[in-house]
Amino acid sequence: MFGGVQFHDVWFRYARNAAWTLQHVDLELGPGETAVVLGPNGSGKSTLLQLAAGVLRPGRGTVSGRPPVVGWVPERFPADQPFTARAYLTHMAAIRGADSAGIDEWAERLNFVGFLDVRLSRLSKGSAQKVGLVQALLDPPGLLVLDEPWEGLDAATREQVPAIVADVVARGGSVLISDHLGEVARLPGARRWHVRDGRVSEADGRVGEDGWVGEEGRKGVTGPRGERPAARRIIELAVAATHADRAVARLRADGFDVLGVREER
């Protein structure tokens, strides 16, 4: 039975004489738990996730307790492959001994039925990300590792990420997820791990508690730089779909509360 993933004094560096990217990592993620990994660019979030998934091996220390099925969704799905999405996913299902019927169900759920017979190399970044998500979910994972899963996804599919996380957790699995877009607000109850200067520390409180919904220092995001105005106003604005992620990230970085994103009707 899956008892959680444990990091025991894990150190990691990318080359023998390079500086350590991560040091002294002691963490445990139990069954049914979700942790979001936060930190500045280049701090080591992806590295931590890949160590958890078993894609990278520690230079020192150990990662133990991984369940038999680990789903890993990299930050960028490697789409430079000569297969259609369906052929790739059918192959992945066969390797994992999973039912390929799941491909059509997932394609339906993630709105990319029309792209299943398109070559991976011709897919947009968002559609390629969906293929990356599906390959990780074909065989229900005991540990799901999602590296910036909201990046590049359309608004409707972004809404699916919390539901996917909830499904894994409801089955007793664990989810580790990195986020720099502030989408973590959609995962109330998640633990918060901060990566900084090669160390990983756990923040007190969980997502959604004490008004915490975004990156560190942005408690109760109701006004710029944490001010809490006496009254709030709802402002609607429209941006080109291709700029939506950037606009949301900038508004959140300035401390504004982004209530939702939708397609223009």
Ligand SMILES: Nc1ncnc2c1ncn2[C@@H]1O[C@H](COP(=O)(O)OP(=O)(O)OP(=O)(O)O)[C@@H](O)[C@H]1O
């Ligand atoms: N394959 C690699 N070889 C050498 N150095 C690497 C490699 N991958 C990452 N690094 C370096 O390791 C450090 C941590 O990278 P990592 O991708 O884990 O950070 P991150 O917090 O996920 O960054 P971002 O938010 O930009 O995705 C960075 O300095 C990065 O340049």
